[in-house]
Amino acid sequence: xxxxILVLEGPYQHEAADSAYQFAQAAIAKGHTIEGIFFYxxxxxxxxxxxxxxxxxxxxRRWAEFAEEHDVxxxxxxxxxxxxxxxxxxxxxxxxxAGLGQLAELAQKTDRLVSFGD
Amino acid sequence: xxxTVNKSPIMFRNLETCLRIAxxxxxxxxxxxxxxxxxxGATTDALVQEMLNQHPVYVLEADVQARGLTRLISGIEVVxxxxxxxxxxxxxxxxxx
Amino acid sequence: MTENSEPKKVMVLMxxxxxxxxxxxxxxxxxxxxxxxxxxxSLAFAxxxxxxxTDGQDPSALQMKPLARTFRALPDFDIDQxxxxxxxxxxxxxxxxxLVVEPEVLTSEELxxxxxxxxxxxxx
Numbered sequence: 001x002x003x004x005i006l007v008l009e010g011p012y013q014h015e016a017a018d019s020a021y022q023f024a025q026a027a028i029a030k031g032h033t034i035e036g037i038f039f040y041x042x043x044x045x046x047x048x049x050x051x052x053x054x055x056x057x058x059x060x061r062r063w064a065e066f067a068e069e070h071d072v073x074x075x076x077x078x079x080x081x082x083x084x085x086x087x088x089x090x091x092x093x094x095x096x097x098a099g100l101g102q103l104a105e106l107a108q109k110t111d112r113l114v115s116f117g118d
Numbered sequence: 119x120x121x122t123v124n125k126s127p128i129m130f131r132n133l134e135t136c137l138r139i140a141x142x143x144x145x146x147x148x149x150x151x152x153x154x155x156x157x158x159g160a161t162t163d164a165l166v167q168e169m170l171n172q173h174p175v176y177v178l179e180a181d182v183q184a185r186g187l188t189r190l191i192s193g194i195e196v197v198x199x200x201x202x203x204x205x206x207x208x209x210x211x212x213x214x215x
Numbered sequence: 216m217t218e219n220s221e222p223k224k225v226m227v228l229m230x231x232x233x234x235x236x237x238x239x240x241x242x243x244x245x246x247x248x249x250x251x252x253x254x255x256x257s258l259a260f261a262x263x264x265x266x267x268x269t270d271g272q273d274p275s276a277l278q279m280k281p282l283a284r285t286f287r288a289l290p291d292f293d294i295d296q297x298x299x300x301x302x303x304x305x306x307x308x309x310x311x312x313x314l315v316v317e318p319e320v321l322t323s324e325e326l327x328x329x330x331x332x333x334x335x336x337x338x339x
Binding site (some may be wrong): 008101113 | 220222223225236237238241244245247248251252253254334335336337338
């Protein structure tokens with residue numbers, strides 16, 4: 001089955017950012033496809049490549065590796081990004097900064113769009 | 119429809135308001151702080167029993183384990199993320215967050 | 216599913232109060248953009264979400280954007296499936312006269328039925 005994932009909360013603040021990742025990993029392990037991950041609102045902060053938590057999971061790196069390994073389209077919402085000063089230079093590789101239209105397309109082209117937030 | 123609840127039932131009314139919408143028979147998954155609903159001996163016992171009479175109820179193991187919860191209400195199925203995925207394959211999802 | 220399939224039924228479900236968190240604002244942006252796509256969009260208010268559309272809001276002292284004007288304009292964006300949960304309204308002492316939109320009032324069972332028909336429910 002084709003899944004899309006919407007992430008609505010930031011890293012190291014709310015479990016949603018972790019739950020989304022665990023769900024995505026489990027879906028891949030079950031043989032499903034993750035068509036795209038859309039980071040919205042504070043969710044855009046999950047792709048900041050400069051985060052450096054000491055001796056911890058690195059949430060942005062984890063997503064980047066996931067996208068690389070499973071060929072997943074990761075999009076940070078352009079509005080959410082502008083509001084928070086998240087630019088292409090700050091985001092990890094593989095992340096596109098694009099509009100909410102991408103979320104609409106994700107809803108249309110997947111069998112399930114699952115949201116993780118507060 | 120799979121309803122998912124991620125808030126403590128004592129701190130928030132999410133579970134209670136979810137239960138007045140979710141039709142009997144629709145599965146309910148407790149995850150994140152929603153897993154506290156599965157703990158036996160809390161003031162929410164009656165609410166949870168009522169839920170179990172109407173719905174298949176699942177609780178996410180990783181979240182239970184992270185919080186050190188051991189006294190779980192019987193009848194709630196403890197599941198991994200793999201079963202969470204299966205439930206989403208079987209149903210569309212309404213996150214009651 | 217292919218991209219040529221029927222438009223997906225997508226519901227934006229608002230259950231939070233406005234201003235205390237940004238969720239309602241973001242849900243509204245989502246509605247407006249998704250409404251322009253080939254999707255079958257609906258909007259439902261339940262729990263504190265009903266406060267999102269009460270009349271008389273003025274966040275100017277907070278330097279926040281007002282929401283009510285945009286909610287009023289939803290029909291102009293061809294968003295005409297707007298629902299509100301009856302019990303949520305009543306337990307807050309509200310009636311349709313208090314609102315800036317004219318939603319269809321649904322009982323719990325009716326709202327559950329509308330939700331059951333959705334392909335996607337986006338929580339805000």
